Amino acid sequence: MEVTRKTLTLSADLHLSYLTWGAGDPVMLLHGLADHGLVWQSLAESLGDRYLCITPDLRGHGESSKPPETDYDSRMLAADLETLAQHLSLDSVHVAAHSWAAKVALVWARQQPQRIRSLILVDPFFVNRLPGFLRPTFPILYRILPFLKVMGPFPTYEAAAAIARRLKQYRGWSPLQESVFQAGMEQKPEGCWGSKFAIAARNGVFQDTLQLAGLTEAITTPTNLMLPKQGLNRTAFQLKPYKQHLIDLTITPIPGNHWPHLVEPQAFNQAVADFLDLDRG
Numbered sequence: 001m002e003v004t005r006k007t008l009t010l011s012a013d014l015h016l017s018y019l020t021w022g023a024g025d026p027v028m029l030l031h032g033l034a035d036h037g038l039v040w041q042s043l044a045e046s047l048g049d050r051y052l053c054i055t056p057d058l059r060g061h062g063e064s065s066k067p068p069e070t071d072y073d074s075r076m077l078a079a080d081l082e083t084l085a086q087h088l089s090l091d092s093v094h095v096a097a098h099s100w101a102a103k104v105a106l107v108w109a110r111q112q113p114q115r116i117r118s119l120i121l122v123d124p125f126f127v128n129r130l131p132g133f134l135r136p137t138f139p140i141l142y143r144i145l146p147f148l149k150v151m152g153p154f155p156t157y158e159a160a161a162a163i164a165r166r167l168k169q170y171r172g173w174s175p176l177q178e179s180v181f182q183a184g185m186e187q188k189p190e191g192c193w194g195s196k197f198a199i200a201a202r203n204g205v206f207q208d209t210l211q212l213a214g215l216t217e218a219i220t221t222p223t224n225l226m227l228p229k230q231g232l233n234r235t236a237f238q239l240k241p242y243k244q245h246l247i248d249l250t251i252t253p254i255p256g257n258h259w260p261h262l263v264e265p266q267a268f269n270q271a272v273a274d275f276l277d278l279d280r281g
Contacts, residue, residue, distance in 0.1 A: 022048025060201025
């Protein structure tokens, strides 16, 4: 299936890169922290016979602009997506969002409820505000969160890939996982290798988690909360905000870990299709 990369200019120094697959009802797919739009390749290819799949690289990620760390307020990212939807003349759009991007999707749905036809939240993380006393621990968090280990720097691409193969999102090192990893890496001007995910984005997103809560009031958009068996949301306390504030909520257990779209793509793709097709019907 043909995939097309395009660029939307948001301002003189900010552009948003995005991919499109297929045709039909629009579905916007939002990647998690430190990822990029190509992580949705398998899902987009499976849906492309009846859906137009749009997968942006959120600001600070992939091929999109890397603004300073002051410019990662979730409301700014939601505004980027609203501008993209308007640019593509999408009156309404299904939105699937993984991990931290679930917060961006929820903020967008609260700001523009008429735009979001349905929400799929895939193992959400960092959705609500963290207590301020955690701020001093962020440098430690940067070092211990496994998925941030691929930021680099690495002396060679091969050294980076050797680290990646031991991470949960790349377990099995399938052709899909390898292509996703490769697309997220680049050789830096000084010759070393590292992620296209910007340090400024890392710092800015964590600052946003201290300042803005994404789910504190009722949202009526039909929502499917997809919870992988080895995911991050396993307790009643973690699920409470979703059950309290998402008025039209379905919870779907799925196999896999925090990255089901990469480690269990067939089961994940089917679960997403089942929800979207039910809405279409």
